[in-house]
Amino acid sequence: MTVSRNDMINQLRQDILLMEGYKPPAASAKPVELGPMGSAFPHGIFPVGTLHEFLTDGPENGAASSGFIAGLVAALMASGGVAVWIRSPGSSGRVFPPALKYFGLDPGQVIFFDLKTEREALWAMEEALTCEGLAAVVAEIREVNFTASRRLQLAVEQSRVTGFLLRQNPRNKHTIACAARWKVSVMASEPELLMPGLGFPRWHIELERVRNGHPGSWQMEWLAGRFHPVVQEVRGSALEHPRKTG
Amino acid sequence: MTDYFAIRRPALRNSPFVLAVPDHGRMRVTMASQRAQALGVHNGMVVADARVLVPSIEVLDDKPEWAARLLRALALWCARYTPVAAIDEPDSLVLDVTGCTHLWGDEQTYLNEIVTRLTTSGYHVQGAMADTIGAAWAIARYGRHTPIIETGHQKSAILSLPPAALRLQPVILERLLKLGLHQIGQFIDMPSGALRRRFGNEMLLRINQAVGTIDEPILPVEPLEPYHERLPCLDPICTAGGIEIALTRLLDALCMRLRNEGKGLRTAIFKCYRLDGKMEQMAIGTNRPSVNAKHLFKLFAEKIPGIEPDLGIELFILEASGVDALLPGQARIWSGSCTLEDSGLAELLDRVANKVGKDAIRRYLPAEHYWPERSVTVAASLADKPATAWPDDRPRPIHILARPEPIEVTAPIPDYPPMLFRYKGKLHKVKKADGPERIEHEWWLESSRHRDYYSVEDEDGARYWLFRSGHYEGKTSSKWFLHGFFS
Structure with a gap:
């Protein structure tokens, strides 16, 4: 009896997720590899076709977030596609296209919009999100209110494009309509065994809010073109890869 | 005037x-x-x-140029009656009304309409309509009976007019007068050899132009676009809704025509002629040749609020000033990924370019330079392919500063990464460092000091891209800069 009740509750949960627009992953779609972080999300995979919000402060964390987003976008563009990257006066920094290559993103497949006001940037983001077939839209916009985020969310639901909002030091930190709120900050890297210099890029990632998921914090490393959880013991595999930073 | x-x-x-x-x-x-x-x-x-x-x-x-300017303005105003309006100095307008008159009923009402409109606005005008410019010119000035000459009757119509109606030089007119020729009919049938001998070639030319044996070209004030659509309105339009309907109709017609001819629209101008003689216009451009009326309408729709209809708009003209051969549409094989050739993407870019300007959109391609500021170029179009692969053998920061910012550093020994540096008032202790990577400026482009780049990580784990400009020259003179942030 208890077993069937649990089954029923699970079934109902799945139904609710479906109603909220979380479709179970299609067999053909390749999910974004996030290692242990995946369990934080509904269905255990990184939600695509929704809006993600990243909060940052300072140029260092801004760069860290940009790098992390570049890694995510690269995973979304694994089977080809085009991404749009919108920059506004509220940007945390200027993305240097050659560095995107390090995160597996072909810089030629990214179209940058440089907009003069945040209003225009929001408009452009909404337009881009309605454009079906784009792999991802990244927008560096400081202030987004709830109404604006609702509009973006509605656009996303139609087109199933994944949107990333990168907000540098926003004044208004109220909840907006997003699947998740992230905070990515810098973390000291660990050079390979007995080697001088810098190690692979590492981030300290906080998931402050996840819809239908479990918030938490993780430490991730970018290694050999994908995200790996940071493990404190010495890795043997790392020595096989050329050392780079990005 | x-x-x-x-x-x-x-x-x-x-x-x-x-x-x-x-x-x-x-x-x-x-x-x-x-x-x-x-x-x-x-x-x-x-x-x-x-x-x-x-x-x-x-x-x-x-002022000498005033008269010409006024005449030109009037010719432009006449665009509501015919697309081909020309100036005939010093005081007349020539309109090619072929195929236009039926829109107003018949020729008589058409001519009356133009003359009445000009007269009510205060101009003294005389109008006439004929197969040839010469005959119309003569009738407008000297005709007494009817302003409209039936096809083929221009010769008989000008017989009774004075020779001046033939647009002749004063010298010739005087000579004619001396000979007692007061009417065109008296000499028009003389042998052409005799006329040429006595009055020169001009006489023959003018007679032939009036009769129609020689074609007289019209040079319109506004060169005609090969692809254009017109929509005259019975009642003046002054609402945004009305303008939208007019625009939709014109776009549908134009796109249909372009599609049939295998062409696509690149630039278009939408002109609204107002009742008070002024003209409002807006222009759009597209990234790829397009015949998608819905998409083009969206581009224009952004600008409709900028139109002031004033008393009302009586004529809409849509001109395709730039057309290209239509590229074969790319069929989307599987959903979920689009390429740079996708029409949906091109339409998105059109909308953005139309609203905020073309310069806002950038796509980068690698350039074969090591100097960071020169290592990327902006792609001219979506079709541009990178000439070389993106280099990824050297660390490059994800965020770069548009201009390197000076920092204060403490370096232990020359050619070593710094131990400490101060950026924007904050002291950073360097824990780990890589480098140097020396980048020289290409002397054939520009000469300046080389840079020794270091990637460093401070005690918080934040990573920076620093460089020393030039060689180490003692503690005081070497200059250090911060150029980017690694992720």
Whole structure:
């Protein structure tokens, strides 16, 4: 009896997720590899076709977030596609296209919009999100209110494009309509065994809010073109890869 | 021209006045008003003589280019009646009305409409319609009976007119007068050899132009776009909704035509002619040749609020000023990924470019330079392919500063990464560092000092891209800069 009740509750949960627009992953779609972080999300995979919000402060964390987003976008563009990257006066920094290559993103497949006001940037983001077939839209916009985020969310639901909002030091930190709120900050890297210099890029990632998921914090490393959880013991595999930073 | 002054200054309407320009130290009349002409003042007279005839005459300054400018404005205004309007200096307009008159009913109403509209706005005009420009010119000035000449009757219509109706030089007119030829009919049938011998080639040319045996070209004020659509309105339109309907209709018609001819639209101009003679226009451009009326409408729709209909708009014209061969549409094989050739993406870019300007959109391609500021170029179009692969053998920061910012550093020994550096007032202790990577400026492009780049990580784990400009030259003179942030 208890077993069937649990089954029923699970079934109902799945139904609710479906109603909220979380479709179970299609067999053909390749999910974004996030290692242990995946369990934080509904269905255990990184939600695509929704809006993600990243909060940052300072140029260092801004760069860290940009790098992390570049890694995510690269995973979304694994089977080809085009991404749009919108920059506004509220940007945390200027993305240097050659560095995107390090995160597996072909810089030629990214179209940058440089907009003069945040209003225009929001408009452009909404337009881009309605454009079906784009792999991802990244927008560096400081202030987004709830109404604006609702509009973006509605656009996303139609087109199933994944949107990333990168907000540098926003004044208004109220909840907006997003699947998740992230905070990515810098973390000291660990050079390979007995080697001088810098190690692979590492981030300290906080998931402050996840819809239908479990918030938490993780430490991730970018290694050999994908995200790996940071493990404190010495890795043997790392020595096989050329050392780079990005 | 004098009518224009009378319209602008109603007080002049009832008094004789002339326009004059200085000529050899005296004032010469260039244009006399209708009333002044009735009193015996004629163009070309010296102002002093005119004053003798009419002591109360008013003299206004004239500028040589005014008359031409007014005529041009009137020709542009006539675009509501026909797409081909030309100027005939010094005082007439030539309209090619082929295929236009039926829109107003018949030729008579069409001509009346133009003449009435001009007369009510204050101009003295005479109009005539004929198969040839020469005949129409003659009838408009000297004709007494009917302003509209039936097809093929232009010769008989001008028979009774004076020779001046043939647009001849004054010298020839005088010679004709001397010979007692007061009507065109008296000499038009003379053998052409005799006419040429006595009056020169011009005489024959003018006769043939009037009769129609020689074609006279029309040079329209506005060159005609091969792809354009017109929509005259019975009632003036002054609402945004009305403009949208007009625009949709024009776009549908134009796109249909372009599609049939395998062409796509690149740039278009939408012109609205207002009742008061002014014109409002807006232009759009697209990234790829397009015949998608819905998409083009969206591009225009952004700009519709900027149109001031004022009293109303009576004519809409849509011109495709740039067309290209239509590229074969790319069929999307599987959903979920689009390429740079996708039409949906091109339409998105059009919308953005249309709203905020073309410069806002950038796509980068690698350039074969190591100097960071030169290592990327902006792609000219979506079709551009990178000439070389993106280099990824060297660390490059994800965020770069547009201009390197100076920092204060403490370096232990020359050619070593710094131990400490101060950026924007904050002290950073360097824990780990990589480098140097020396990047030289290409001397054939620009000469400046080389840079030694270091990637460093401070005690928080934040990573920076620093460089020293030039060689180490002792503690005081070496300059350090911060150029980027690694992720």
